[in-house]
Amino acid sequence: MNSKMNKTLTYIAAALFLFVLWDILALILHNPALPRPIPALIAFFQIFPQSLWRHLLISTYRVLVSLFIGLAIAVPLGLYLGREPKLDKWLSPQLYLTYPIPKIALLPVIFAIFKIGDLSKIILIVMIIFFQIIVTVRDAAQNIPANSVLSVLSLGATPKEIYRHVIIPGCLPEIFTAARISLGTAISILFFAESFATFDGLGYFIFEAWSRVNYPEMFAGIIAISLQGFILFLILDFLQRRFCPWLYT
């Protein structure tokens, strides 16, 4: 209980510190594009019940679906590649060749093929986070200690049971790390993808307020997108505590 209280207090202190920094920066720059925190917060609480909540919900839906699909494809593949050196030898060059291609540049192509809707945004995010997840998970699977595998093999485990009892739980902490990194990436890409030819989502909301030169409202959107990232991070932390209890002993 005490440590939970401490953690909450640390978060509150960190938030206050950021607001103070923001305020100092706003005072120094003295530019309407960077309003002070109080008017931005007032705008946030005013507009959130009116329309902002809907944009937040839509963006969160897109981020979560993309993250789920990305993990569902890349995690099993990464685990398998990590444990099958022959397949890895064959697929790694393709991975390394396609990894550095800036997939965001393919956005017009994706829009042209899949039209402007949720699907095209989700495909773009999945294409990008797929690589982050597969490489992290593959490396984790390769680093599972041989002793762990041998000891379970000596108990008569089948290859499927080795995955169930050794490879998957052994890689779970890195899967959570990959999910956390991909979450940040997904939010950034979605912001970009929602910035044109769309009428909903936080990216749209922020750019629309910007085009109206309504800076406090624009910052209300920025606060919403930050809160979205923070809450999703907390949920991932909670899930990691729930599914990897041995890390917290």
Next chain:
Amino acid sequence: MLTLNNVSLAYTNGKASVNALVDIDFQIEEGKSYAIIGPSGCGKTSLIFLMMGLLHPTTGEILLYGKPLLKPHRDTALILQEYGLLPWKTVWENAALGLKLRKVAEEEINRILERVFEELELTECIDRYPTQLSGGQKQRVALARALSLRPKLLLMDEPLSALDALTRENLQEVILKLIKRYQMTSVLVTHSIEEAVYLGQKIVILSSQPGRICAQIDNPEQGTDGYRKKTSFYEKCSEVRSLLEVYSQ
């Protein structure tokens, strides 16, 4: 019980083929305790993995009960130097794994483990994770996992080498007691002369690179009361020492 006929094992190092073990002819008789000793890099671990069915000989054959050993057999259990415990499973889950893989009913698993845990004085640790245990406790859990399967042949790969002197002697006593009580045949790989003499009715000396059986010594007083403090124990140790000196040159 277990027969190694003219067994050799080679592995590839880059393009070169390196012999790890050569012409191993060896019989393990039921109810006896064997200790295999040799200098570092003599292929002791490879030999125990061959006996477990985790490795396969390049030439020659290994027979268990007269049949070729192609994979780990349910009558054989292995204890590894680094314990081979899974960090993500509790003590109880680690010890139960072998029985679970054999599809033993939950109630039966509980009944077996309760007895083994009491015997190994582990009852207080059941909910802990391996990181919360001392080296000695970890090795007891590894023993519990092996014993719960009621093996007829217990293979041990330097099980006590990571422990301090007192814990090591204490666990040697525990192993000796359990081998007698469960009427197991045992093979211990070690680089400690005292341990080999204390736990091996037959002591097998391997030469280094490639590993070859150089000598087999009978140790009829092994297992008798107070053997560690008898003059015959020291004499046997010095006999093994001089043979090792001859064959490691």
